[in-house]
Amino acid sequence: xxxxxxxxxxxxxxxxxxDVDKRKSxxxxxxxxxxxxxxxxxxxxxxxxxxxxxxxxxxxAVTRGAYDLDTAFDVSISGGSGPTVAVLCEYDALPGIGHxxxxxxxxxxxxxxxxALSGVVEQCDGNLRLMGTPAxxxxxxxxxxxxxxxxxxxxxxxxxxxxxxxxxxxxAIAVQNLFVKFHGxxxxxxxxxxxxxxxLDAAVLGYMNVAALRQHILPTERIHGIFTNAGxxxxxxxxxxxxxxxVRSPTIETLQPLKKRVAQCLEGGAVAAGxxxxxxxxxxxxxxxxxxxxxxESYVRNAEIFGRKMxxxxxxxxxxxxxxxxxxxxxxxxxHPMLQVAPSGVSLHSAAFADHAKGxxxxxxxxxxxxxxxxxxxxxxxSDSLQRQVKSAFGDxxxxxxxx
Numbered sequence: 001x002x003x004x005x006x007x008x009x010x011x012x013x014x015x016x017x018x019d020v021d022k023r024k025s026x027x028x029x030x031x032x033x034x035x036x037x038x039x040x041x042x043x044x045x046x047x048x049x050x051x052x053x054x055x056x057x058x059x060x061a062v063t064r065g066a067y068d069l070d071t072a073f074d075v076s077i078s079g080g081s082g083p084t085v086a087v088l089c090e091y092d093a094l095p096g097i098g099h100x101x102x103x104x105x106x107x108x109x110x111x112x113x114x115x116a117l118s119g120v121v122e123q124c125d126g127n128l129r130l131m132g133t134p135a136x137x138x139x140x141x142x143x144x145x146x147x148x149x150x151x152x153x154x155x156x157x158x159x160x161x162x163x164x165x166x167x168x169x170x171x172a173i174a175v176q177n178l179f180v181k182f183h184g185x186x187x188x189x190x191x192x193x194x195x196x197x198x199x200l201d202a203a204v205l206g207y208m209n210v211a212a213l214r215q216h217i218l219p220t221e222r223i224h225g226i227f228t229n230a231g232x233x234x235x236x237x238x239x240x241x242x243x244x245x246x247v248r249s250p251t252i253e254t255l256q257p258l259k260k261r262v263a264q265c266l267e268g269g270a271v272a273a274g275x276x277x278x279x280x281x282x283x284x285x286x287x288x289x290x291x292x293x294x295x296x297e298s299y300v301r302n303a304e305i306f307g308r309k310m311x312x313x314x315x316x317x318x319x320x321x322x323x324x325x326x327x328x329x330x331x332x333x334x335x336h337p338m339l340q341v342a343p344s345g346v347s348l349h350s351a352a353f354a355d356h357a358k359g360x361x362x363x364x365x366x367x368x369x370x371x372x373x374x375x376x377x378x379x380x381x382x383s384d385s386l387q388r389q390v391k392s393a394f395g396d397x398x399x400x401x402x403x404x
Contacts, residue, residue, distance in 0.1 A: 080125030112370030196237030206269025
């Protein structure tokens with residue numbers, strides 16, 4: 001711990017908490033504004049502006065449109081020779097139901113933590129990054145940023161996420177989006193159906209094959225899809241149909257063979273109907289989330305101060321979602337804990353959760369999340385022991401195929 005005594009550390013943590021409290025009304029208002037102006041993948045212009053304008057108003061240099069992404073931002077503060085800690089913000093919404101994942105809370109908790117830490121970074125001999133990461137909901141903004149070198153030199157990365165419970169671990173699994181197109185031959189469905197090749201039959205048979213496959217996959221794996229184009233009119237044998245699928249598995253390495261099995265099921269439907277099929281594995285593969293346990297333990301200890309009790313153990317029945325933070329967790333030691341903003345049982349990505357994301361518990365999570373992350377960053381900066389543990393737990397930094 002060197003020059004940092006228990007009293008010094010306590011005072012540093014008191015300072016960051018006081019800074020967050022000082023900004024309470026600003027953080028809550030920014031969250032409210034982002035919630036009221038939902039924007040989807042890579043279109044988060046309002047959120048980007050309100051966040052970066054506020055940062056600039058605090059006399060901090062902010063790079064807007066960072067890493068060739070119009071709605072990303074980056075703040076970098078060098079305070080010494082210690083570790084570099086990155087605090088991440090998300091602010092994209094979902095189509096149709098707005099901030100039903102509560103990214104307005106993530107944005108402002110990260111904002112509060114980053115600004116509070118900017119006031120003590122030199123005292124801690126540390127380095128700080130406050131990063132705005134767009135398009136988590138399928139676009140994979142963090143992955144795009146990582147490809148441009150955004151996380152080089154970062155020693156620890158953290159963010160919080162709202163939920164219906166306080167959880168240290170999200171237990172996020174790997175996922176990739178698959179767009180499928182079946183190609184048949186149109187014909188009059190009453191006069192000459194025998195001259196057609198029914199692309200809808202191909203899609204339905206493929207869907208049924210995938211449904212049968214579900215009996216034989218891991219209980220922790222998920223395959224779910226929809227029909228996005230099922231034909232034009234009932235009296236025309238469908239010449240083309242389309243489907244949209246998500247394929248999920250516990251790790252990015254186990255995802256690869258599952259993707260192959262799903263594709264074989266869909267190909268079988270095409271063969272049976274005399275059609276052809278094309279696959280488009282869209283966008284970025286989201287990796288599973290590998291929590292850095294020593295860093296997470298520090299977060300949990302700090303969270304207890306605010307009455308938020310949680311365990312670093314894996315809890316059955318939690319998780320199943322996916323995040324591009326998983327990819328970052330393979331590149332640098334990372335944590336992604338969850339803070340309760342809604343009653344137990346209220347599901348993310350629901351209209352009910354969107355309502356709770358602007359309520360009093362959401363406001364409390366903004367303030368608590370900012371303080372807990374700031375206190376955890378201080379622990380990382382001032383504790384040589386924690387730095388060694390975090391590095392040891394991360395290992396040699398093996399990055400599986402598909403992470404970048």
